[in-house]
Amino acid sequence: MLPNIAVILTDAQRKILWVNDDFTEITGYTLTEVIGKKPSLLQGPGSEQDAINRIRRSLEHQIAFREEITNYRKNGEAYLCKLVIHPVFDRQQHLTNFIAFEVDGDVVKDVEDLPLLQLQEKYSSSSLKGLEEVKLFFKVKLLVEQERLYLDPDLSLKEVADRLHTNTKYLSQVVNHHAGCNFQHFINSFRVKEVKEKITDKNYH
Structure with missing residues (x-):
């Protein structure tokens, strides 16, 4: 059975357009609470600066990447977030969105068997x-x-x-x-x- 896998869809400016119910299960935030905000709202005092910098660089260069970072739930509890983020382009290769798949790394130790947590060309090169x-x-x-x-x-x-x-x-x-x-x-x-x-x-x- 699949674990909870949070999905975050943002626009090209990284503002949240949609999240799934697993996102709410993991973070405590509902779609209404996060829509229009940036996923960085999950970061906090214990979030690793090196990871933040790698995420920022990858987003700026519009490349798919995997990362692990300490995030925070709505109640302030820290958890290990394992994530994959893909840029999404239209047919003219203009950036339209980013889509992220995230799991609670304290619950999911191994993501190799989860197709959604792999780097896939499907999202980076399609509509x-x-x-x-x-x-x-x-x-x-x-x-x-x-x-x-x-x-x-x-x-x-x-x-x-x-x-x-x-x-x-x-x-x-x-x-x-x-x-x-x-x-x-x-x-x-x-x-x-x-x-x-x-x-x-x-x-x-």
Whole structure:
């Protein structure tokens, strides 16, 4: 099962346009609270200056990069942020956006198995189509988690696609690309987590 992966979409001036629900889970900030602000609002007294400088240089040079930095939640708690940031260009190669994928490094020790935390040409050289895929993927993740659709043994790709008003082929491609597995394995990861939680829950026995 995928951990919480915060997604931050900014404009070319690095002002936040959109964040996903995992961003709120990790940081405590809602979209309403951060829209129009810069992601640097997550930095604080313990944020490493070297990392801040590397981030600034990479953004200025419009290149994709990975970094680790101490960030701060809304409640003031520090956490290790592991992140990947991609510049996004239009067809004329003009910078239009930045998109960042971030995890809590205190929870997620290894990001090598997370496709979203890898440097991918998809975001640095394409239009906003890639961003729409990201939004769709996190809609799937949120729907499955909140409504616990994985408890239905007969859950089908078509059922989820219909709920999200998209087609099965496109949804399958999005899950494959962003989760690194097919739809069935993606759903099974939620089922496995549910079983593990029941096994370790003392009140369940």
